[in-house]
Amino acid sequence: MRRPRANRSRLGFTLIEMMVMTGVVLLLMGVVALVSGRANDHYRVSRARLHLNNLASTTIDRVCDELAYAERDDLNPVPATPFGSSWIEYEKSGGYGADGSVWQPTARLALELVEGEVDDGLDNNGNGLVDEGQLVMTRDVGLPSERRVVICKGIQEYLGGETPNGLDDNGNGLEDERGFSLVLEGEMLTVRLSVANVDHQRRMQTVTHETSILIRN
Numbered sequence: 001m002r003r004p005r006a007n008r009s010r011l012g013f014t015l016i017e018m019m020v021m022t023g024v025v026l027l028l029m030g031v032v033a034l035v036s037g038r039a040n041d042h043y044r045v046s047r048a049r050l051h052l053n054n055l056a057s058t059t060i061d062r063v064c065d066e067l068a069y070a071e072r073d074d075l076n077p078v079p080a081t082p083f084g085s086s087w088i089e090y091e092k093s094g095g096y097g098a099d100g101s102v103w104q105p106t107a108r109l110a111l112e113l114v115e116g117e118v119d120d121g122l123d124n125n126g127n128g129l130v131d132e133g134q135l136v137m138t139r140d141v142g143l144p145s146e147r148r149v150v151i152c153k154g155i156q157e158y159l160g161g162e163t164p165n166g167l168d169d170n171g172n173g174l175e176d177e178r179g180f181s182l183v184l185e186g187e188m189l190t191v192r193l194s195v196a197n198v199d200h201q202r203r204m205q206t207v208t209h210e211t212s213i214l215i216r217n
Contacts, residue, residue, distance in 0.1 A: 048199045049207065052154075056195050056209040059135060059152040063109060063191050064213045066137070069093040071103065072215045075184065082168070082175045084183035086111040089141060093217060101217065105145075108138040111180040114153055128198030131157040135180050135193075155179040156194040160208035172210075189215050 070090040079085035087110035094104040111133045116125030123130050133155040140146045156179035161170030168175050172192070174183060181192040189212065196206040 048197060048205050052195055052197055052205055052207045053209075055152060055154070056193050056207050059195075060191050060193055060209050060211050062151055063135075063193075064211055066090070066092060066107065066109065067189060067191075067215065068213050069217060070215060071217050072184075072187065079182040079184050079189075081173055081183055081185065084174050084177050084181045086178035086180050086182070088182055105139070105143055106141040108136075108141050109182075110136050110138070111155060111178055112136050119157075128202055128204065129154065129156075129196055132196065133157065133179060152180075152193070152195065154195045154197055156196050156206060158194075159192055160194040160206055184215070187215050188212050 067088075067090060070092050074091050076089045077085055079088060087108065089106055089108045091103045091106055093101045095102050112135075113119060114125065114132055114134045117132060118124045119131050121130060132153070134150050135152040135155060136148055137151050138146060138148045158164060159170065159172075159174075159177045159179055159181055162174075162177055163169050164176050166175060174181065177183075177192070179194045183190050183192075190210065191213070192208065192210045194206060194208040196204055198204055
């Protein structure tokens with residue numbers, strides 16, 4: 001008795017179906033991988049930006065804590081418009097004694113280049129940032145007990161939106177101000193800070209924060 005022949009057309013159609021289904025599955029897997037990759041990329045970028053915002057916020061808070069009780073008449077230099085200043089020396093009140101305020105030894109806040117960086121428009125230390133600075137706090141300036149501490153790194157050379165062209169590019173009343181900038185107008189001291197980092201795809205992220213405080217002393 002002869003066996004029935006296989007239905008070749010049906011068999012061919014089944015193989016085509018399998019190929020189509022395989023293609024659909026691979027396409028869906030690709031879409032899922034793409035969506036997942038973008039979500040992960042967005043998460044990492046968001047985390048990097050959150051870190052920058054936290055860094056800028058905590059740094060400005062620390063600067064304000066230092067300068068809120070400084071002696072206004074002893075500020076050196078006086079950070080006036082239109083240039084402000086990227087460094088300042090000050091005496092901070094350490095409390096009150098029988099004769100009034102007790103002043104602590106002179107302290108300094110200053111924007112400096114980070115280690116390994118040169119002011120030449122290049123990324124000398126290979127971290128993806130160009131001519132970036134650090135904010136250094138120095139206690140007991142000029143005394144044997146003088147000590148320095150870096151309180152912020154990754155500071156941009158110029159404040160966000162500013163370029164070195166003798167103009168007020170970002171419209172804040174200052175010309176060519178640095179990434180850490182102080183300006184005193186009357187009794188109001190304004191602190192500005194722009195910090196940057198490079199994310200996992202070597203894209204630069206930047207944020208700028210600004211706070212004003214009243215100098216009472």
